Amino acid sequence: MDLTSQYLGLTLRSPIIASASPMNTDLDYLKALDKAGIGAIVLPSLFQEQIDHAFEEIDSLQQYNSPEASQYLPVNNMVSGPYGVGPDAYLELISQAKKTVSVPVIASLNGYTNTAWIEYAKLMQEAGADALELNIFSVPTDINISGQQVEDNYINIVTNIRKYVDIPLAVKLCPYFSAIGSLAQRFIDAGANGLVLFNRIMSPDIDIHNLDITSRYSLSTASEGLIALQWIGLLARRVNASLAASTGVDDYQQVIKYLLAGADTVMTTSALLRNGPGYVETLREGVCDWLKARQQKDLKLMRGQMSWQKLKNNQAYERSHYIKLVGSFLSK
Numbered sequence: 079m080d081l082t083s084q085y086l087g088l089t090l091r092s093p094i095i096a097s098a099s100p101m102n103t104d105l106d107y108l109k110a111l112d113k114a115g116i117g118a119i120v121l122p123s124l125f126q127e128q129i130d131h132a133f134e135e136i137d138s139l140q141q142y143n144s145p146e147a148s149q150y151l152p153v154n155n156m157v158s159g160p161y162g163v164g165p166d167a168y169l170e171l172i173s174q175a176k177k178t179v180s181v182p183v184i185a186s187l188n189g190y191t192n193t194a195w196i197e198y199a200k201l202m203q204e205a206g207a208d209a210l211e212l213n214i215f216s217v218p219t220d221i222n223i224s225g226q227q228v229e230d231n232y233i234n235i236v237t238n239i240r241k242y243v244d245i246p247l248a249v250k251l252c253p254y255f256s257a258i259g260s261l262a263q264r265f266i267d268a269g270a271n272g273l274v275l276f277n278r279i280m281s282p283d284i285d286i287h288n289l290d291i292t293s294r295y296s297l298s299t300a301s302e303g304l305i306a307l308q309w310i311g312l313l314a315r316r317v318n319a320s321l322a323a324s325t326g327v328d329d330y331q332q333v334i335k336y337l338l339a340g341a342d343t344v345m346t347t348s349a350l351l352r353n354g355p356g357y358v359e360t361l362r363e364g365v366c367d368w369l370k371a372r373q374q375k376d377l378k379l380m381r382g383q384m385s386w387q388k389l390k391n392n393q394a395y396e397r398s399h400y401i402k403l404v405g406s407f408l409s410k
């Protein structure tokens with residue numbers, strides 16, 4: 079079975095991609111993903127906060143302007159971030175991952191302001207990343223900031239990063255925008271080659287016993303993927319960029335649904351954390367069996383077969399479907 083897929087101009091042997099995950103810092107784990115037939119690997123994010131901190135250290139040490147001070151430049155004492163990988167170690171991780179696996183390695187930058195951290199994209203390219211995934215996420219706590227301002231900031235970040243790199247660039251975004259289609263178009267115009275729909279946001283919770291704000295990073299469930307399925311279906315064949323589906327790929331059926339909606343690739347983290355890297359093979363086999371049962375040899379026919387465009391603007395993707403659904407609940 080031929081599962082070859084195109085993503086960001088790269089040819090992948092499979093549409094299944096391991097999305098950013100803490101396990102993707104472990105070279106043995108990456109090797110296992112490769113062996114199981116993964117199409118590409120996204121490294122966990124390097125966060126703007128880590129890079130900003132490193133720059134601050136450089137500034138504070140350089141004010142002393144002495145050879146003694148320079149030995150403390152933050153090569154070894156940068157913040158290591160949530161995954162224990164600081165900015166320098168991250169570049170080393172890219173280069174080691176490239177040597178370890180046979181599939182494309184996508185570096186991930188995660189930030190929210192249009193400032194100096196962006197320059198790190200160039201170093202990631204120089205370290206050998208095949209592509210860059212940019213995860214932009216901010217919480218506009220200032221209630222005077224408009225949606226337009228938030229979007230403009232996101233677009234400026236993409237425009238700026240594009241100036242630093244030639245490698246393909248994907249933007250991973252969250253679904254909480256008023257008009258995903260227009261924003262997607264703006265990202266593409268700013269230089270994005272692909273969109274990852276969607277980033278999964280962890281919101282804070284309240285502990286009613288200790289009166290504390292808590293947050294916990296849980297793994298996803300399949301039903302969380304429906305909003306991504308809808309937007310992949312709405313954008314497929316209509317935007318000039320690759321579409322990667324992300325969230326809720328619990329089993330091979332989800333992979334098939336995303337491909338039918340029109341995804342070029344399908345990303346997974348939670349399922350791999352639950353089942354281990356060998357689960358890629360199970361997902362792959364499920365897709366192959368589905369194709370075989372329909373006498374299809376590759377993904378060409380199925381991809382986008384259930385997209386909004388292919389179904390001629392099917393109302394199931396739209397508001398009228400919602401009205402029908404709420405009505406059907408009462409008539410049960």
Ligand SMILES: Cc1cc2nc3c(=O)[nH]c(=O)nc-3n(C[C@H](O)[C@H](O)[C@H](O)COP(=O)(O)O)c2cc1C
Binds near residue numbers: 097124276346348349
């Ligand atoms: C423990 C954990 C760590 C993650 N770290 C990152 C990260 O560093 N950067 C990022 O863009 N996404 C990160 N993600 C999000 C995943 O890449 C993915 O987008 C999200 O989990 C939805 O996919 P899933 O439903 O297959 O888990 C992380 C997810 C988990 C569960």
